[in-house]
Structures are given as C-alpha cells and as structure tokens.
Amino acid sequence: MKIKSIKLEKGRRQTKHGSYSLMLTAIVVAAAVVVNLIVSELPSKYTQIDLTSAQLSVLTEQSEELLDSLTEDITIYYVVQDENRDTNVSRLLERYEGASGHIKVVEKDPVRYPKFTSQYTDESLTENSVIIECGGQSRIINYEDMYESEFNYNYYSYETTGFDAEGQITSAIAALSSGSLPKIYTLTGHNEATVGTSLQSSIEKENVQTEELNLISEERVPEDADAVMILSPQQDLTDAEAQKLLNYLRTGGRAVIVTDYSTEEMPNLESVLEYYGMEKAEGVVLESDNGHYVQVPYYLLPTIESTEVSEDLTGGGSYVLVAAAQGLQLSENTRDGLTVTSVLTTSDNSYSKTDVENMKTYAQEDGDIDGPFSIGALATETVELTEELLAETAEVSEDVSLDTVLDGLEIEEEEADTDADSGTDAESGTDTASDDADAESSADTDSETDTESGAEDEDAEDDTETAETRIAVFTSSSLLDESANQMVSGGNYRLFVNTISWLCGNETTVSIPAKSMSTEYLTVPAASASFWSILVIGVIPGGFLIAGLYTWLRRRRQ
Structure with missing residues (x-):
C-alpha cells in the first residue's frame, strides 16, 4: 500500500515537473517568436552590420538628410528574381526603406511580370535594376550603371572599382521630390575646355541640367538659365558677347568662370572680372613654400578658406590641386553691395613669374610679383531690379564697345557717390543755420517735403524686387582635370560641384561619390613581419604553456 502511494506521488511530481517544463518551453518559444517579429520590423541599419571597408550598404549623411526632409511618397521598384539578387543592392534598398516612412521598396520578378518595365521604358533592363517613381514621374537606374570598372593593363581585363548605386538613387530621389531641375548654360565658341565624363556624372547627380550657349547667335542669356559656365576660353569674348554677359550678371545672374594662363589677350573677359572686383596678375603663380606645392613649384596646394562652397573641405583633411594658375588680386574698395571673398589662397612665399615664355629657373627674379594671391574667389552683389536697370540691360548695341559701357557705369557710380556726399553736406548746413528763425521755418518746410519724398521713396523701394548676383572664378582649368582630382582624392571635383550647387541656390549637395571597391593590400615590412611571427608563434x-604549468604545479601541492 505504501509502495503504491509512493509510486503515485512520484508520478504526480513527474507530471507536475513535466507540465512546468512544457509550459516554460512554450513561453520561451513564444517569446522567441515575438522577439523575431519585433526585430524583423526594425530598420535594417539596426539589425545588419556592414563590415565592408567602403560601407557599401550604409547610407551617407547626405542621403539621410534628404530622406528626413521628404514630404512625398516615393516607390522604388526592384526588378529582380530572388535567386539573382545582388546583395549590395538589396541591402542598400533595405536601408532606404528603413530610413524614411515615405520610401517603399517593391520587388518585381521580371519572369512573373514580363511587361512591367515597359510602362517606364522601351529598353530592356538588366536584373537588379531600379525604377524610382514619385507623383507620376520616374527615373530608371540600370544595374550596369551602378558599378564602375576600369581596364587593368596588367591582366588585360576589366575590374570593378566602384559602387555608385547610392549616389544615383539619392540623386534620383532628390530630382523627383524637388520637381523642377536647375539649368546651367555652358558658353561655346571660344575653344573652351570640355567637362570630362566623371565630372559630368557628378554634376548630373547634383540634378543640374547642362546646355550649350552661343552668345553670338543668341540675343541674351536665356531666361531659364540658373547660371552660366565659362570654362577656359582660348579666345576673348566679343564686345557684344561681353555686354550680354554683363547685362545678365547685373540683373542677378550667376556664373562660374574658369580661366588659364594664355599669351592671348582677353581684355573683354578681364573687364567683366574687374567690374566685380577681381583683377588677374600677370604671369603664373609659383610657390617656394614646399608645404603648398607637390613635385614642382607650379603644382599648387593652396590654402582652402572657409566659404559657402568650401566649408566641407576645410580642416586640414582635404586638398585642392591646381597647376599653372594665375593670381587674382581682389579689390579692397568695392562699390556698395559688392562683396569679394577668397576661396583658394597661396602662401606669403608665393610669387608670379611674369616672363613665363622665357622662364629658365623656378626661383624668384627681378620683375616677378610678390604674393600672396587668390586663385579662386567668389563675388556676390545684391541688386535692385529697377525699371531703369531692366530697360538698360534689355538690349545690346553692336556699335558700342564694352569699355564705353563700363565707363558709363563708372560715371553713374561716381555721380551716385557725389549725390550721397552732397546730401550729407546739405544736412550739415541745415543744422548750422538752425539758430536763425527764417532758416528754421525754411528747414521745417524742407523737412516736411523731405519726409514726404522719403516716404514715397521707401514705398517705391518696398515695391522694387531684388536679386543676388553670384560669381565664382578659378584661374586654372586643372581644377577640372580627372588625374589632378585623383591626386587629391576627389577634392577638386567636390569644390567645383559645391560651387555649381551654390550658384543654383541648393542648400546642400546630393552628389555622392562612388564607393571604392578597389582591392587594398596590407604591406608589412620585413622587420614587422619577423616581430609578429615571433610574437604569434x-x-x-x-x-x-607557462601559465598552464604553473597552475598545474600549484594545484598538485594543495
């Protein structure tokens, strides 16, 4: 009887423990399921770690800022079969979707939906391509364009060097969400330099349209121009072209002007620069400070000043390389409203070689001009778009030279200064005669008249629209050279694209460079290799071994 009761009691305990174990297992499984469900809903940046050196699937700060500012819904169609998925592209799209509630990624299998892409393009798309849609507009990014490659002459084959998916996707999102795109006209007709493929790609990723402009055939700079680009002309502008350019700039136009040293005289272009407080020094700038040049004294590494176009390049970690640049001397006495600031400056030990054609030494000689110089500068001017100014700049007279126009403008400025001075003198005279009763009465009358006139002027000023002229000048086209850009890890292109963005009024740049996928090797010197071999082996x-032996002996004695 006792044995039977003991067995029953034992069975109850086993059943009770088994129920507890089953319940605990169910709770653990349920908790694991809930945790997995919660984690699956978290953005991929919290659940995935990118261990690649280039952070291929990690969004840059520019992309995150853009995604945070989105107000419209954007759909990204990912054209791919599951078994052909590119991991880099797939993970990057997950990051986009997790970074903004306005981004939705939809996968489209080209086998199941063979006619889907025909809604957006007549061309066939490679798998892993992306279609971005917003408000009835769309942009297509072909998979073949997401990777950059170069020909390796050592192995006579192409190798992948960069991953540009983020740059192109972010650029497309910015373009679709902004609506209209700014347009820059590139001046032609003077054997200007051309923009290379890489720089053109960076400008396009900034969502800027480019179009050629011939001011000989056009009556004026087109009204839809956000800026004009003049890239190292080899011949001077005609009087009519220079007047058209000046008229555009005087009414709030914007331009980036890149020049080069040349034996060809260009008085018209230089006159436009001088009107905005920048005068070119004779010759080519050389450096004697070896911290401001590489290889030869005219391969300059100028100091990068903190400006609106160069702020992200300051701090000592970035460089700009320009070769055979001319010096700019900035005017200290500019007219009211005009501000001229330096972007790139040479050291105090720089100088300009004036006799470039017969130069036999890099050392400074008699007749050379002492530095420092600006070799990149910005000019800004707030202008009132009065009826007189608009009428004055509406037409160009073919019979009037640019010098005549500039002389007229100089006379107008002098007269304005004289009127301002005489106005000050008149006020001073009125104050001196205030003790005389008749003069006091007259002054009161004049004061009332002036008050009424001033009120009318203020009302007129309130109705007058204002605009801001912006000009950027760089004195070497090597700023646009791809090899020079590579020598400074992209610093040249970043400065130029920042300048384009500033001219177009963009607050931030969305041109993201391709992420490098080039193989990097760790070079270990022989002495270091021997040291680490001895240490590890x-x-x-x-x-x-010694620690283990010590522990064994100690325990044995106990």
Missing part, C-alpha cells in the same frame, strides 16, 4: 603560445 613563440611568445603567446609559450606564455599560455
């Missing part, structure tokens, strides 16, 4: 194992 001898010292560390020996230390563990």
